[in-house]
Amino acid sequence: MKTGVIAILSAGFLGCAVDPMPESTALGESTLSPPLVMTLHVTPSSQGSVLVARVELQRQAALGVPVEVVWELPSGVSMSQGKARETVPDGERSVTRIYEFRVLGVPADDLVVRAEAGGAHWGVIARQAYAFGRSPAAAVEAMRSPRSIRWRGVEMGHAIPLDSTPVKRR
Numbered sequence: 001m002k003t004g005v006i007a008i009l010s011a012g013f014l015g016c017a018v019d020p021m022p023e024s025t026a027l028g029e030s031t032l033s034p035p036l037v038m039t040l041h042v043t044p045s046s047q048g049s050v051l052v053a054r055v056e057l058q059r060q061a062a063l064g065v066p067v068e069v070v071w072e073l074p075s076g077v078s079m080s081q082g083k084a085r086e087t088v089p090d091g092e093r094s095v096t097r098i099y100e101f102r103v104l105g106v107p108a109d110d111l112v113v114r115a116e117a118g119g120a121h122w123g124v125i126a127r128q129a130y131a132f133g134r135s136p137a138a139a140v141e142a143m144r145s146p147r148s149i150r151w152r153g154v155e156m157g158h159a160i161p162l163d164s165t166p167v168k169r170r
Helices: none
Strands: 005-010 034-044 050-059 067-070 077-081 083-089 094-104 111-118 122-130 148-151 154-158
Touching: 005 050, 034 122, 050 067, 050 111, 050 122
Parallel strands: none
Antiparallel strands: 005 122, 034 050, 050 094, 067 083, 067 111, 077 094, 111 122, 148 154
């Protein structure tokens, strides 16, 4: 089971009354939970040319807007059950949907599902992909600086250099 990655696009955190950076927590170690979580379970059928996908959406916060579920189908894959684009109403906190796909062969691209919700100044996105048995691409890890950064008394964590060119200070 994979848990969806959430991107929160906002200057704040959905208007929550929680201090986003408590004094004792370094940046990136927050205990806030994501507002939307998506899991994707894919099971090949016994015929081998059919995939059954179960998508589970959990709203951890009242978003106040519907969530749009969108599938991106690679070439050679067609949807035989379910909708490629669906809007889940705002009142549904926990949703499970079943989809079925016909597959002609192993495609070069992933089968991707996204769940998106947002307003004028904020948005959340959960994304999951099925790679048809291919190995996932190696994750790129940033090299952290050995020194930690403090700003106005708040521990910000270790810096991540953006390139290898030394910065000259004036």
